[in-house]
Amino acid sequence: MEEIKITTIIIAEDDADDRLLIEDALNENNISSDDLMFVDDGEALIETLGGNTNSPCMVFLDLNMPKKDGRQALKEIKENERLKHIPVIVFSTSNSLDDIKTSYQNGVNTYFTKPSKYSDLVEILKTVKSYWWEKARLV
Numbered sequence: 001m002e003e004i005k006i007t008t009i010i011i012a013e014d015d016a017d018d019r020l021l022i023e024d025a026l027n028e029n030n031i032s033s034d035d036l037m038f039v040d041d042g043e044a045l046i047e048t049l050g051g052n053t054n055s056p057c058m059v060f061l062d063l064n065m066p067k068k069d070g071r072q073a074l075k076e077i078k079e080n081e082r083l084k085h086i087p088v089i090v091f092s093t094s095n096s097l098d099d100i101k102t103s104y105q106n107g108v109n110t111y112f113t114k115p116s117k118y119s120d121l122v123e124i125l126k127t128v129k130s131y132w133w134e135k136a137r138l139v
Contacts, residue, residue: 008056010037012045012073013091014065021118022060022091025125031133042068046076055086058132061108063092063099071102078107089128 009026013019019038026036037056039045042065049055059077063070070090077083087109092099095113103111110128115121 008037009058009060010039010045010048010056011060012039012042012065012070013060013062014040015062018062018091018114021121022125025118025122028122029125029129031125031129041065042070042073045073049077049080049083049086055083057087059086059088061088061090063090063094063103071099071106074103074108075106087132 011019011022013022023036026032037048039048044067045059045061046068049059061070061074065073070092074088074090077086077088084107088107090103090108090111091114092111093114094100100111112124115124
């Protein structure tokens with residue numbers, strides 16, 4: 001299977017175990033990144049995006065993080081002219097219809113509830129890869 005090179009993926013996740021699982025699942029799907037970045041709260045995400053002259057190709061966003069949560073960060077990203085084009089995929093433990101609805105209203109591109117099994121995470125990221133890197137076009 002061909003390895004896909006990506007410019008930058010930012011993973012905004014405060015749980016170290018979840019960060020490792022996402023990274024492993026990306027690798028298992030042959031998605032490598034020259035510049036895979038991790039931030040552990042929404043404040044760091046906004047600072048990273050604001051200080052970065054090159055936009056990432058995608059942000060994986062947890063909703064429940066300290067300092068500035070993912071809900072606030074998503075809203076700021078999608079209200080910013082320079083950042084709003086960046087695809088944002090929510091990975092959250094929340095399956096609240098209110099969180100899902102609000103996320104889509106605020107411009108999220110896709111919302112996934114974090115699976116309890118690693119194999120399900122690998123399958124979700126396979127779907128993300130199939131759509132975003134093989135069918136859709138990213139900037």
